[in-house]
Amino acid sequence: ENTLSGTGSLVKTGTGELTLNGDNDYSGGTTIDDGVLIADNADSLGTGAIANSGELQVGEGELKNTLSGTGSLVKTGTGELTLSGDNKYSGGTTITGGTLIADNADSLGTGAIANSGELQVGEGELKNTLSGTGSLVKIGTGELTLNGDNDYSGGTTIDDGVLIADNADSLGTGAVANNGVLQVGEGELKNTLSGTGSLVKTGTGELTLSGDNTYSGGTTIDDGTLVAANVNALGSGDVDNAGTLKLDANGAFELANVTTQSGATTELAKGTTLNVDSLTQQADSTLNIDLSEANGESAITADSVTLAGTLNVTGIGSVTDSWTPEAYTYTLIDSDSAITTDFDDLTVAGMNREDVDFLTIDGKVDEADSTHYDLTASLSWYADRDNATTDAHGTFTLSDPDGSFNVAAKLTDVDDTLDPNSTWDGKSLTKEGAGTLILSGDNDYSGGTTINEGTLIAASTTALGTGLVDNNATLVLDADGEVSTVGGITTHSGATTQLALGTSLDLGDSALIQEDGSTLNVELNSDSVQPLITGGSATLGGNLVVSDASLQARASDAEFQSFKLMDMDSAISGDFTSLTMNLTDKPDYLTVTGTINPEDQSEYLLTEGLSWNATATSATPAHGTFTLGAGDSFEVTSVLGDKTGNGDWDGKTLTKLGAGKLTLSGANTYTGDTNVQEGTLWLAGTGTIGEMGSQQAVNVAAGATFGGSNGTTVNGKVTNEGTLVFGDSDETGAIFTLNGDLINMGTIASGSSSSTPGNTLYVDGDYTGNGGSLYLNTVLGDDDSATDKLVITGDASGTTDLYINGIGDGAQTTNGIEVVDVGGVSTSDAFELKNEVNAGLYTYRLYWNESDNDWYLASKAQSDDDDSGGDVTPPDDGGDVTPPDDGGDVAPQYRADIGAYMGNQWMARNLQMQTLYDREGSQYRNADGSVWARFKAGKAESEAVSGNIDMDSNYSQFQLGGDILAWGNGQQSVTVGVMASYINADTDSTGNRGADGSQFTSSGNVDGYNLGVYATWFADAQTHSGAYVDSWYQYGFYNNSVESGDAGSESYDSTANAVSLETGYRYDIALNNGNTLSLTPQAQVVWQNYSADSVKDNYGTRIDGQDGDSWTTRLGLRVDGKLYNGSRAVIQPFAEANWLHTSDDVSVSFDDATAKQDLPANRAELKVGLQADIDKQWSVRAQVAGQTGSNDFGDLNGSLNLRYNW
Structure with missing residues (x-):
């Protein structure tokens, strides 16, 4: 401050x-x-x-x-x-x-200026950009120029002086209150103008006024064009026009005084009228008036009118409903006072009236009171009827190429009223000039029609009268119906006759003549009438053009149709030299050929056909390309043979393009190559490529597909980089024959469904695999199983990856299932099986038989695996089956995931097993209750299927429990508790090694929960010596998964129930220093029930058969030591030896063939450990246990227990 x-x-x-x-x-x-x-x-x-x-x-x-x-x-x-x-x-x-x-x-x-208030500026150049809701006020007598692209909305006020805006955008969006001078160059001024000031249009650009304006200071157009798009756009003042003024509001303008200076133009657009105090057209000025939407009222009304310069009138045909034989007078300008001057010149549509020969037009001030300026117009056709100064004639000259004129009046013969000196016959019409003449009346003139230049459109069925039409330019028949009155049509060289869509032509007994070099253009669609042209005779030449047609999508060439273009009374002479089709949606393999019907030469036909067979009068040149888009298909049932070549095609090569499917079902004889570059080329029916012995090539590009149904043949060499398919999915036993060598760099696949294999690709030649693949469907069973097959009469070499899509229950094989039959010599590595193939219990591998060079799918193990059967129960098929004598037993190769399923089952069962001491530990004193926790982890090894499957399992378990009820009478006690555990186990399963040295692995996992209760009775409630009885029940529910190579991953659920009853008697032997040794003989029996969901793997094999009951008994002896430290026992070592006998039947079925785990019925178990009392309530115990048995069974685990007593 x-x-x-x-x-x-x-x-x-x-x-x-x-x-x-x-x-x-x-x-x-x-x-x-x-x-x-x-x-x-x-x-x-x-x-x-x-x-x-x-x-x-x-x-x-x-x-x-x-x-x-x-x-x-x-x-x-x-x-x-x-x-x-x-x-x-x-x-x-x-x-x-x-x-x-x-x-x-x-x-x-x-x-920039952001204005939310008021900005007052006197003069200068304001280049700043103005925005905001505020206003701009021009003050002072100077000049202020706005240059910015402004969007302020508060409006503009001109108090005095001059406000200049080169573009209307500089004035923002608000209203303009003008009490000075507003100068604007160009743009669209949407702002509303008011006030006593004036508007000046500057510059050569175009300025549009669209506001509802009330300014009164007048409007000056210095240069350029001012467009008034609103009837009030020019305010109420005078208009002084030195440029171009365009009144274009489709309404009535009310103005004061309008002056058009020398060199300037005032224009009234269609639908516009003008009412002024005074209208002044100075010398060399122009007044343009468009009468296209005139309603009979005067275009201009004024208090006074001064005329000079040029009057140009367009749209004159709209001032009357139709052109009649009588002259028509239209008052163009209506003045309250006498018009004492006149226009210097009158033009019609930009042409001098002298050049508009088809109209007699005059413009002049009326002679009665000189207050009207009238236009008088009539057709020159009828001029002599009223003794006009112009002689009647039938010539219509339209010199402007873009101009047109419609004659809606009826043209009839007028020879009875003609001046005797007339050179016209009163009944013929001549079209001259480059413009367009439209005849839409119901005409009956009989002298004929001559078209020398431009275009004549016949817009009604009788437009051309009854005479002959002589066409030297362009004739368009666009009548939307049948033109039937014409006395013949001649189209000269260089001229065109066109039939528009929906128009037909009946010449009666007259002739149609198309000279050499002429053109006949017809527009067609599916609704066009047939025949399109009828008459007495036809002479054909020149060009035929078919426009706006579409070739309907056909399923095959058997559905091709013809369109009857002409049907004359006599035989057609001559022929068109060419046919052009301006088609929409035109497949490149289809064309249309124009021909005179050989069976009826009075008919001219347009016939659908293949571009392969195109001729000189076809719409397209002959070629061998078939392009079909995605989802499209087409069948060629006809025979494709060699044709005469042209510059673009050799006449014998077929090329398939596009993602769609082309089917050839004919016995084709063309000798050129077949190039399948895109999409699918298929042979069906008797489809054949080439004749027997042909050396032509079939080339299948990457991404493309080629194949054939049963009985189809290729005569020639096939090189495949894409996909080669043999047989359809709905065929069984299809044979696709290739008479020639086959080089495979892509994919070969059977088209059969996996449930019905049996297709054969027959190669009568050599086969070379160049990194390609072969896909076959096979029933995986014994040697005689159905399969797709590759048969090669020659040699097989190179490398090919084989993939088998198998179904079936699996079976033992001897030689195997033959999938590749080689008549010549096969290299030992020509084919390699790339996917794991399982069916039932078995794994199949690919084997080359050196003695016959064939390739087989077989399930066989290495020869040193002399146990050929394994622990396997085949499906019961209702009777005894004696297999054929195959020369010796062959041990099968088993699928690896057998052990994974068994491992999941065994681990779930095994981790429910427990004893009283596993749960309670060594107890030498009474406790009212306890809670405990136990963690156990271990590793188990076993075998399955008579040692053909090795199983290695790793497992863990975490268990919690606690007493919930206790009873005692001082001597005996009973305790009841609950328990729960979480288990997780992984099993790695390894199958036996195949005869080819292959060996596969699989893995299984089971995790889940056990919930249970337990109850224990002690005869001695204080020391727990003497007899005891313990029992428990557990229910388990588990998530299982199996991962097995190409078989993928399978998941399923399982459950288990277990009940145990255990008894024993503890003998205590006193030692020195108060230490104690205890011996406890024990016996236990456990019943278990296991159930698992059925699953189906990627091979379609149903895997089940895991449900079952089992019993386990245990006899054992436990030795406990009790070592004191002072008055309290703190260390309790223990050891336990058990003999377990089980009826466990851990099995799984693959399509009803059952495999079993090689669990020994008797197992020996040893446990050792140490328990330590931390204090009177807490104790901890560590234990190591192991089991062993026959069949390489072993289990080693460790556990840690923690217990709290109260």
Whole structure:
């Protein structure tokens, strides 16, 4: 609030706000380094220059200081702030309220202006961009120019002087109150103009006024074009036009005085009328009036009219409903006072009226009272009827190529009214000039029609009268019906006769003549009538063009159809030299051929056909390319043979393009190559490529497919980089024959379904695999199983990956299932099986038989595995079966996942097993209750299927339990508790090694929970010596999974129930120092029930048969030691030996063939461990246990127990 004076300067630092309130006169200037400097009044800023790099806020006053820098100026408050300095600040200006005044635009710096108040500017050039809701006021008598692309919306006021905007966009969006002069160059001025000021159109551009304006100062057009798009756009003042004024509002303009100066143009667009006080057309001016939508009222009404220059009238045909034989008078200008002058020239549609020979047109001031300017018009055809000065004639000349004229009146013979000196016959029509003549009346003139230039459109069925049409240019029949009255049509060389869509032609007994070099153009669709042209005779030549037609998508060439274009009374002579089809959706393999019907030469037919068979009168040149899009298919039932080649095709090569399917079902004889580059080429029925002995090539590109159904043949060499398919999915036993060599770099696959294999690819030649693959479907059973097959009469070499898609229950094989039959010599590595093939219990591998060079799928193990049967129960098929004598037993190769399923089952069962001491530990004293936890982990090894499957399992278990009920009478006690455990086990299963040395592995996992209860009776409640009885029940539920190579991953659920009853008697033997040795003989019996879901693997094998009951008994002896430290036993070592006998029948069935785990019925078990009492309540126990038995069975585990007593 201090007052600042002196010659020093003020520097605002920091990002904060500083407010100046004093009436300061310091002269050293002000610097704003950062932040905000606030001055409610400009007087607070002293008299020096201001260098602003932050923000300057000023409320009111006169800021004479010069502003510079990158900072911004903010006008605050509701007062007035005047800027009078020549300012260069660039940070922009913000007006939050009140009024900001700048006598010159230079005071506003160079940045954008955001205006929410009022901005007053006197003169200069305001290049700044204006935005915001505020207004702009032009003050003073000077000129102010706006250059920015402004969008301020508060409106514009011109108090005085001149406001200049080169583009209307500079004036924002609000209304303009003009009391001075507004000069605008171009653009669209949507703003509403009001006030007493004037509008001046400057520059050569176009300015459109679309507002509902009321300004009264008048309008001046200095240059360019001013378009009035609203009937009130020009306000109420005079209009002085020195450029171009276009009234285009489709309504009635009410103006004061309108003057069109020399060289200027005033234009009334269609639908527009003008009412003025005075209309002045100066010499060399132009008045354009479009009468296209005239309604009979005068186009211009005025108090007074002065005419000169040129009148140009367009759309004259709209001032009457139709052209009648009588002359028609239309009042163009209606004046309240006499019109004493006239136009110097009258033009129609830009043509001098002398050139519009088909109309008799006159424009003049009426002779009665001179207040009307009238247009008088009539067809020259009828001119002599009213003794007109112009002789009647039938010539219609339209010289403008873009011009057209429609004659809706009826043209009839007028020879009885003609002047005797006339050179016209009164009944013939001649079309001249490059423009278009439209005849739409019901004409009956009989002298004929001659078309020398341009276009004549017959828009009605009788438009051409009854005479002959002599066409030297273009004739279009567009009558939407049958043209039936014409007395013949002759189309000369270079001319065109066209039948538009929906139009037909009946010449009666007259002739159609198409001379050489002429064109007949017909537009067709599926609704076009047949025949399209009828008549007495036809002489054909030149070109036939078929437009707007579409070739319907046919399923095959057997469905091709013909369209009868002509049906004449006599034989057609000559023929078209070419046929052009302007088709939509045209497949490249289809064409249309125009021919005279050989069976009835009075008919001309358009016949669908293959482009392969195209002739000179076909729509397309002959070629051998068949392109079908995705989802499209087409069958060629006819025979494709060699054709005469052309510059683009050799006449004998077939190329398949596109993702769609082409089927050949004929015995084709073409000798060129077959190139399947995209999509599918298929042979069906009797489909054949090439004749027997042909050396032609079939090339299948990568991504493309080639194949054939049963009985189809390729005579030639096949090179496959894509997919070669033999047989259809609905065929069984299909044979696809290739009489030639086969090179496979892609994929060969049977088309049979996996449930019905039996297709054969027969290669009568050599086979070479070049990294390709072969996919076959096979019933996986014994040697006689059905299978797809590759038969090669020659040699087999190279490398090919074989993939088998198998079904079936599996069976032991001897030689195996023959999948590749080689008549010549096969290399030992020509084929390699790349996927794991399992069926039932067995794994099949691919074997080469060196003696016959054939390849077999067989399930057989290495010869040193002399146990050929294994622990396997085959499915019961209802009777005894004696296998054939195959020369000796062959041990099968078993699938590896047998052990994975068994391992999951065995682990779930095994981890339910427990004894009283596993749970309770060594107890030498009574406890009212306890809680306990046990963790167990181990590794088990076993075999299955008589040692053909090795199983290695790793398992873990975490168990919790606690007593919930206790009873005792001082001597005996009974304790009841609950328990729960989580188990997790992984099994790795390895199958036996195949005869080829292959060996596969699989893995299984089971995890889940056991919930149970237990109850224990002790005869001695205090020391637990003597007899005891323990029992428990557990229910388990588990998640199982098996991973097995190509068989994929399978998941299933299982459950288990177990009940145990255990008894024993503990003998205590006292030792020195109070130590004790205890002997406890034990007996236990456990019943278990296990159940698992049935699953089906990727091979379709049903895997089940895991449900069953089992009994396990245990006899054992436990030895416990009790070692004292002082008065308390702290260490209790123990050992336990058990004999276990089990009826466990861990088995699994694969399609009813059952395999069993080689679990020994009797197993020996040894446990050793140490228990330590931490205090009177806590104890901990560690134990190591192991089991062993026959069949390489072993189990080793360790456990850790923690117990709390109370």
